[in-house]
Amino acid sequence: MSAGVDLQNVSxxxxxxxxVDKANVAIRPGEFFSFLGPSGCGKTTIxxxxxxxxxxxxxxxxxxxxDMNGIRPNKRPTALIFQNLALFPLMPVWENISFGLExxxxxxxxxxxxxxxxxxxxxxxxxxxxAISQLSGGQKQRVAIARALAVEPSxxxxxxxxxxxxxxxRQHMRAELRAIQKRTNVTFIYITHDQGEALAMSxxxxxxxxxxxxxxxxxxxxxxxxxxxxxxxxxxxxxxFKGKIKSIDGGKCSFETDAGTFTASLGPAVDAGTLARLYxxxxxxxxxxxxAEGGNxxxxxxxDISFEGNFIHVHAADKTGRHVTVETRNDGKxxxxxIGSAQYLCFDAASARVLAxxxxxxxSIDE
Amino acid sequence: xxxxxxxxxxTLTWTFVALxxxxxxxxxxxxQLYLLEESFRYYLPVADIGGPKDVYTxxxxxxxxxxxxxxxxxLPFAWKPIILPFEAPIRMQVFVxxxxxxxxxxxxxxxxxxxxxxxxAKVANPKNVPLLFVGLLxxxxxxxxxRAFAWFIxxxxxxxLNMGLMGLGIIDSPIRWITGFNSVTFGLVYVYLLFMLxxxxxxxxxxxxxxxxxxxxxxxxxxxxxxxxxxxxxxxxIASGCVMVFMLAAGSIxxxxxxxxxxxxWFTEIIQxxxxxxxxxxxxxxxxxxxxxxxxxxxxGMMRVFRVKLSDIAR
Amino acid sequence: xxxxxxxxxxxxxxxxxLYMLLPLAVMGGAALNDSRFPSVYPWVGFTDRWFIELFQxxxxxxxxxxxxxxxIAVVIISVPIGTAAAILINSLAGKTRTVLYxxxxxxxxxxxxVIGISTxxxxxxxxxxxxxxxxxxxxxxxxxxxxxxxxxxxxQSFDRGLEExxxxxxxxxxxxxxxxxxxxxxxxxxAGAAIAFFQSIENFNTTLFTRGTYDTLTVYVxxxxxxxxxxxxxxxxxxxxxxxxxxxxxxxxxxxRRERALVARAETKEEVTIAQAVGLDQPQAAFPPTQ
Numbered sequence: 001m002s003a004g005v006d007l008q009n010v011s012x013x014x015x016x017x018x019x020v021d022k023a024n025v026a027i028r029p030g031e032f033f034s035f036l037g038p039s040g041c042g043k044t045t046i047x048x049x050x051x052x053x054x055x056x057x058x059x060x061x062x063x064x065x066x067d068m069n070g071i072r073p074n075k076r077p078t079a080l081i082f083q084n085l086a087l088f089p090l091m092p093v094w095e096n097i098s099f100g101l102e103x104x105x106x107x108x109x110x111x112x113x114x115x116x117x118x119x120x121x122x123x124x125x126x127x128x129x130x131a132i133s134q135l136s137g138g139q140k141q142r143v144a145i146a147r148a149l150a151v152e153p154s155x156x157x158x159x160x161x162x163x164x165x166x167x168x169x170r171q172h173m174r175a176e177l178r179a180i181q182k183r184t185n186v187t188f189i190y191i192t193h194d195q196g197e198a199l200a201m202s203x204x205x206x207x208x209x210x211x212x213x214x215x216x217x218x219x220x221x222x223x224x225x226x227x228x229x230x231x232x233x234x235x236x237x238x239x240x241f242k243g244k245i246k247s248i249d250g251g252k253c254s255f256e257t258d259a260g261t262f263t264a265s266l267g268p269a270v271d272a273g274t275l276a277r278l279y280x281x282x283x284x285x286x287x288x289x290x291x292a293e294g295g296n297x298x299x300x301x302x303x304d305i306s307f308e309g310n311f312i313h314v315h316a317a318d319k320t321g322r323h324v325t326v327e328t329r330n331d332g333k334x335x336x337x338x339i340g341s342a343q344y345l346c347f348d349a350a351s352a353r354v355l356a357x358x359x360x361x362x363x364s365i366d367e
Numbered sequence: 368x369x370x371x372x373x374x375x376x377x378t379l380t381w382t383f384v385a386l387x388x389x390x391x392x393x394x395x396x397x398x399q400l401y402l403l404e405e406s407f408r409y410y411l412p413v414a415d416i417g418g419p420k421d422v423y424t425x426x427x428x429x430x431x432x433x434x435x436x437x438x439x440x441x442l443p444f445a446w447k448p449i450i451l452p453f454e455a456p457i458r459m460q461v462f463v464x465x466x467x468x469x470x471x472x473x474x475x476x477x478x479x480x481x482x483x484x485x486x487x488a489k490v491a492n493p494k495n496v497p498l499l500f501v502g503l504l505x506x507x508x509x510x511x512x513x514r515a516f517a518w519f520i521x522x523x524x525x526x527x528l529n530m531g532l533m534g535l536g537i538i539d540s541p542i543r544w545i546t547g548f549n550s551v552t553f554g555l556v557y558v559y560l561l562f563m564l565x566x567x568x569x570x571x572x573x574x575x576x577x578x579x580x581x582x583x584x585x586x587x588x589x590x591x592x593x594x595x596x597x598x599x600x601x602x603x604x605i606a607s608g609c610v611m612v613f614m615l616a617a618g619s620i621x622x623x624x625x626x627x628x629x630x631x632x633w634f635t636e637i638i639q640x641x642x643x644x645x646x647x648x649x650x651x652x653x654x655x656x657x658x659x660x661x662x663x664x665x666x667x668g669m670m671r672v673f674r675v676k677l678s679d680i681a682r
Numbered sequence: 683x684x685x686x687x688x689x690x691x692x693x694x695x696x697x698x699x700l701y702m703l704l705p706l707a708v709m710g711g712a713a714l715n716d717s718r719f720p721s722v723y724p725w726v727g728f729t730d731r732w733f734i735e736l737f738q739x740x741x742x743x744x745x746x747x748x749x750x751x752x753x754i755a756v757v758i759i760s761v762p763i764g765t766a767a768a769i770l771i772n773s774l775a776g777k778t779r780t781v782l783y784x785x786x787x788x789x790x791x792x793x794x795x796v797i798g799i800s801t802x803x804x805x806x807x808x809x810x811x812x813x814x815x816x817x818x819x820x821x822x823x824x825x826x827x828x829x830x831x832x833x834x835x836x837x838q839s840f841d842r843g844l845e846e847x848x849x850x851x852x853x854x855x856x857x858x859x860x861x862x863x864x865x866x867x868x869x870x871x872x873a874g875a876a877i878a879f880f881q882s883i884e885n886f887n888t889t890l891f892t893r894g895t896y897d898t899l900t901v902y903v904x905x906x907x908x909x910x911x912x913x914x915x916x917x918x919x920x921x922x923x924x925x926x927x928x929x930x931x932x933x934x935x936x937x938x939r940r941e942r943a944l945v946a947r948a949e950t951k952e953e954v955t956i957a958q959a960v961g962l963d964q965p966q967a968a969f970p971p972t973q
Contacts, residue, residue, distance in 0.1 A: 051850055053373075073849045086847035090865045099861070100851035151851055370773045374845055376855035386766035391785050394823035398804035402796070405803050479698070486695050497937070499699070501930045506702050508926040510884050512903050513919045517705035519907070520712055520720050520916075527708055530723045557705065589687075610791060618793025620887050625907060635795055635887075642891060648803060655799045659792060666791050681787035681831070 002030045002187045003064030003077060003154035005050060010059035012045050019045040021211040022059070027189060027204075029064075029154075032181050034190040036198040037208035038234065043191045046208075047157050050189065051080045064154055079148035080157045084164070085140055087132045093119070093143055094128035100151035118146035122180065138169050145180060155187045162197065174200050195235045199223065207231045227268050229355045232279045239285060239324040239345075241278040245354065248272065255354050259318050262296040264352035275357045282327035284351035287314060287337060292346040300324060300345050302337050312336065316345065399659075406652035427653035431458045441547045441631060443471055448547065448630065458637055458654075465634040466661065468548050469616040472555040476563040476612050477605065479556070484567035484604075485597065489576060507561050515622045518554045522626070545628050554626040555616045562615060563608035570604025571597060603679035606669045610680055614662045634658060710923050713916035720913040732917040739914065745902035748814055752889075752898060753882035755818035756825055760878045761871060763822070764829025769863075771830070772837045787831070789824035794887025797823055802892050812894030820888040825881050829874035836870035 005027040012020040020042040027033045035043040048054040050061060052073035061068045063077060073080075079100075088096050095102070097118055098111035106114075112128075119125055122142035127135070135143065141161060148156055158177075162170045178201045181188045192198050198205045199219040206216045207230070215227045226232035233240070243257030253266045255278050262278060270276050291297035300316035303323075312334065314326045324345055328334055337343055371380045407423045415421060438451035441464060455463075487496055506514055521528050522544035529541035544550050574597060582592040598605070616622075623633030638658065641651035670677065712720040716729035736742060771782055789797065801820035802812055810816065840863070848858045864871075886900040893901060906915055 053846060053850075073846070074852045074854060076850075078850070080847070080850045082843050082847055084841070084843060086841060086843035088844055088847075088862060099848065099853070103848070103851065103853040103857045103861075147851065371770065374773070374842075374849075374855075375769075375859065379855050379859060383766040383770045386763050387770050390763045390767060390823070390826050391782075394801075394819060394826070395785065395789055398800035398823075399796075401804045401807065402800035482691070482694060483698050486691060490691065491695075497934055499695075501927075501934055502699050503702055505923065505926055505930065506706055508880075508930070509706065509919060509922050510886075510900060510903075512886060512900055512907070513709065513915075513922065514705070516903070516907060516915060516919070517709040519911075520722075521705055521708055523719075523721065525723075526721060527723050557701075560702075614791055614793060618795055618887060620795060620890065621904065624904070635793075638795055638799070639890075642799065648799075651799055652803060655796045659796045662791065662793055677784050677787060681790050681827075 002185055004029045004031075004062075005155055005187065005189065006060075006062040006065075007046070007050075008060045008062070010046070010049065010056045010061060012042070012049060012054060013057040018211050020049070020056075023213050025206055025213060025216060027187060029187055030185045032178065032188045032190065032201055032203045034192060034198040034202040034205045035208055036192055036195060036205050036235070038193055041208040042211040043193075043208050044159060047080070047159055047189065047191050050155070051078050051157050052076045077154040078157055079151050079153035079155075081144050081148050081159065081161045083159045083161065085144040085161065087140060087143060087147070089132050091132070092128070093124075093130050093132065093135070096132065096143055097146045097150050099147065104151075114150055115146075118150055121149070121183070122146045123176075137165050138173060141165065141173055142176075145177070149180075149184060149186070153186060155189060156181075158188060158190045160192050160194075162192075163194075170197075177201060199235070207234060209234070226279075226353070226355065229277055229279065229357045232353065232355055237282050237325065237327075238279040239282060241322075243278065245270070245272045245274070245276060252349055253354055258320060259298050259322065262352065263349040264296075264354045265350055267353050267355040270354055270356050276354050277357065278352055278354050280347045280352040282313070282325040285324070285326045285345055285347045286328070287316070287326050287343040288346050289343060291344045296347050296349065296352065298324070298345040300343055302339050302341050302343060305336055305339065316343065318345075402652045403656055405649050406656050408649050410647040410649040427650045428657070430650055431462070431654065431657065432456045434458070436460075439630070443468075443552070444549060446546055446549075458634075461632045461637055462634050462657070464548065464631065465617055468552055468555070469613050472552060472559065472616045473563075473609050473613045475552070475556050476560050477609060480560060480564040480567055480608070481605075484564055484571050484601075485593075487568050488572040488574075489579065503561065503564070506557075511558055512621045512625075514558045515554050515625045518550070518557055519625045522550050522553065545626060546630075547628065548631045550626040550628070551623055551631055551633070554622040555619060558619075558622055559612045559615045562611040566604040566607035566611070567601055568604070570601040570607075574600045602673045603675045606673040606675045607680045610666050610669050613665050617662060617665075618658060706919075706923055709916055710920040712913055713920040715913065718912070720911060720916045732913040733921075735912070736914040736917045741897065742899075742902060742914075742918075745897035745899050748896050749883055749899040752814050752818050752821070753879045755815075756821045756882040757875050757878045759818065759822040760826040760829050761875050763826040764831075764874060764878075765833050765867065765871065767826065767830045768833035768837055772834060786827055790827045792824065794824075794885065795891065798888040798891030801888070812892055814893065814896050814898075816892035816894070817885075817889045817896075817898070818882075820892045821882050821885050824888075825878045828877050828881065832874045832877065833867060833870045836867055840866050 005025075007023045007025040010020060010023045011018065023042075023046060025046075035046060037043050045054060049056050050063070050068075052068065052071060052075075055069075068076060088099065091099070094112060094115035097115040098106070101111045101114055115128055119128060122145055124139060124142050124146070127139065127143075132140065132143070144161065162173050162177075165173060174197060177188075177190075181201075190198070190201065199222070202219055204216060204218055205222050207214045207222060209230045215222060215231045217225075222231065222235055226235065232238055241255070241257040241259060241262070243255050246254040246256045246261065248254075248266060248271070251265055252263055253270075255262050255264050255276075257278065264278050264280075267276070287300075287302075288297075291299075298318055300318045302314060302316050304315040306313045306315070307330075310330055312328050312330050314328070314337065316324050316326070318324065326345065371383065375383070406427055407425070409420060409422070409424055409426065411418075411420055434457045435454040436457050438453055438455040438460060439448035440451055440460075441448045487499060491499060520526055523529075524541055524543055524545075526544075528544065529538070532538045533541065544553070578596055578600075579592055582596045583589075587595065618635060619633070620635045620639065623631075623636060627633060627636075634654070635658070638651055638654045641647050641654055666677075666680070669675075670680065708722055709720075711722040713732050714728055714730075715722055715725055716727040716731070717724070767786055771779060771786065774782065797820050801816055801823065805816055805819070806812070844862050844866075845858050848862045853861065883899065885898075886904065889898050889901060890904075897905070903915055903918065906912070
């Protein structure tokens with residue numbers, strides 16, 4: 001039942017503003033696919049184009065190989081879960097769920113049976129006759145999912161459906177959504193600005209910025225091998241150094257900064273002429289009393305330590321005043337450096353990446 | 368429009384457009400335009416319509432400025448008119464009186480209603496407000512003509528007001544209340560009072576009580592709090608009430624008919640006379656149009672003075 | 683506010699209430715006084731003859747019937763028009779919206795006599811003579827605006843995402859309107875119909891010029907008052923006052939009962955009550971001025 005979704009060169013203009021710019025995305029049948037990006041990056045526009053509420057200005061959208069041009073939302077094999085869920089407040093739960101069947105002319109018995117079946121699927125047994133206003137946030141979420149599943153869509157579109165929930169419930173619903181997706185094997189397209197959600201649930205993620213798709217990859221690759229500065233800094237934390245490439249040697253380069261010269265791996269599409277920065281994640285950085293032998297070292301002074309339970313963040317500053325962070329796991333034995341003590345920030349060339357500034361809204365992000 | 372098409376499809380969208388167009392064109396705009404056009408034509412026998420006499424003219428409007436007579440100006444609360452030392456067209460005298468007393472009615476209702484609106488919105492125990500409203504709104508549900516009729520009884524020469532005042536020893540002999548414009552003003556104020564009260568009540572009610580307390584806390588006196596905080600906030604309601612009361616008073620037929628004396632005529636009576644007695648619909652149109660222009664000017668004037676939008680006045 | 687001024691304030695409100703209600707008491711009382719001229723003083727004696735005379739007046743019953751007919755016609759015309767206009771203007775923005783809104787509310791700010799005369803003249807041009815049908819059209823021209831405003835206010839609380847959700851689930855446009863939009867608007871439509879009905883009954887100015895030779899209740903009362911006043915009018919007034927009072931108190935107590943029940947159940951349901959519909963909750967909406 002699930003279908004793939006192909007976006008081919010899809011753009012969308014609102015007046016002179018280009019909300020989506022030449023997006024090319026191939027979503028596989030049965031995949032859990034997320035669009036991740038800050039607000040205004042065009043991800044919701046993509047969702048609305050797929051569901052048919054907005055027509056693309058150019059390009060083609062195919063669902064299950066069929067061109068969707070001119071097909072209205074009520075004729076597409078998609079079901080959308082709205083950010084505010086858009087449950088019908090005047091209908092009881094079961095009527096909400098079976099609304100899609102009702103408009104297709106199904107008899108009341110069929111509708112009722114389907115509603116009960118789906119309520120079981122989303123773990124809401126016995127809530128069929130409740131009013132929407134009687135449900136909790138998480139229950140509403142489940143009703144919205146059941147309502148969308150009732151029309152047996154080939155593609156489910158989810159527009160930040162978890163954003164209204166509190167943290168605990170959100171984490172629980174992540175697992176739930178993922179489980180429902182695996183059970184039904186429907187293609188899920190999920191929109192979010194929350195990197196944790198995208199990484200935890202998705203088979204693949206598309207990171208977007210300013211209307212452009214920056215990278216499409218598995219969560220691991222997005223995190224570990226971001227293709228540019230935007231992806232690196234939007235997904236996860238970094239210590240960032242400005243500078244320029246001095247020399248390139250295979251996959252590695254020598255990167256000259258005001259804090260010294262470091263060796264790092266070279267990101268894609270970067271050469272000596274590119275405006276680039278060096279990114280290294282706090283968890284790949286470490287603090288030592290002595291400089292690393294033949295590795296990257298930066299003398300710093302410890303400014304602050306924040307203890308977060310499972311992690312410890314150590315904040316430090318180098319002589320130019322640049323702030324850097326080191327994250328260590330709390331294994332119960334770690335000895336923490338004293339505040340004000342002098343240390344060396346060290347990192348391996350393999351875990352530091354020199355990336356192009358492409359996709360950045362503001363190139364002065366580290367100032 | 369594309370928004371509507373996307374939401375409701377062609378059939379429904381065009382149904383909505385057609386219904387709205389029928390309303391605005393057939394029921395509102397075209398009749399008014401036709402009224403305007405007719406007001407520039409002569410009142411002719413059927414045989415002459417379309418003939419050489421059927422031409423555009425200003426005569427219908429001119430007739431409002433004819434028949435100069437002695438200027439008898441009735442001042443508020445006067446029991447006798449002032450005879451001014453010059454003549455004025457008889458219909459213009461009526462027109463001026465109508466404007467004058469509609470304005471006076473508006474001011475009186477405003478002064479009477481503001482404290483009540485404030486009381487209901489901010490002073491009264493919220494529990495009692497619905498019951499107070501029942502008391503206030505009963506007259507509103509009893510029709511306009513009966514409200515006016517009530518005052519006709521009260522103000523009668525041997526009516527309860529005179530008898531009451533004599534019984535209390537305030538007056539020695541009954542007063543002829545239905546003289547000049549006094550009784551009309553009494554009637555108009557009573558009949559249209561709540562159209563002032565309700566919009567002001569709504570406006571005051573929408574003011575955050577914290578703002579009143581903040582003003583008091585900063586040392587403002589009650590008067591100053593009203594002047595600087597509450598009244599500015601209530602402007603849309605005040606404007607709305609003034610527009611409604613003025614329009615209703617100037618266009619009233621019932622109240623002046625019931626409560627006016629022979630000397631105090633209202634402009635709507637002039638219109639009725641043209642329409643029903645002379646059967647001269649063209650002149651009637653001209654006078655009706657004058658009334659419409661007057662009310663429109665008043666609405667625009669209030670919007671300017673109070674700096675409010677039309678959507679604040681009518682909502 | 684100090685105690686003294688508070689006391690003065692309460693006194694003022696009390697006098698104001700008396701001022702609103704005493705005239706009605708006088709008028710109602712005169713209906714029971716056995717005096718040829720409607721008055722409460724001198725009190726001649728208690729009688730029910732004015733009620734009997736009123737009920738025997740065939741002209742009154744005909745006027746009553748005409749009034750109801752016109753009111754029903756006005757509801758039938760103005761509720762669909764007002765609803766369509768509200769939906770239309772709600773999806774417009776900018777200058778078009780401003781202009782259209784001004785045109786729509788203009789009839790509210792137009793004196794009823796002007797509406798009556800223009801309606802009479804316009805339809806006469808097409809050979810339609812004066813009569814109750816013209817009264818209905820004339821009244822509908824401004825009553826539609828009240829309906830429009832009420833529906834528009836209700837539309838502002840409508841989540842348009844619900845329409846999209848329904849479309850997305852496969853509903854066609856008619857289904858969206860019937861199952862999603864209209865159920866949301868029902869309270870406003872009910873209140874709008876009630877307002878339209880009572881507005882029509884109240885109307886005098888527009889009716890006077892368009893009625894031809896037919897009577898409505900207001901016109902009947904008017905002609906009675908002009909041609910030799912008898913206390914039958916007071917009898918009619920008293921019936922209206924009592925009817926109104928009973929209705930309003932009933933709704934007020936129903937509202938209180940429901941409020942208590944709601945507190946007990948501690949749940950909020952999307953429903954609009956008749957008390958809201960007749961406007962005890964938002965008095966202004968329920969008492970638009972009569973043209």
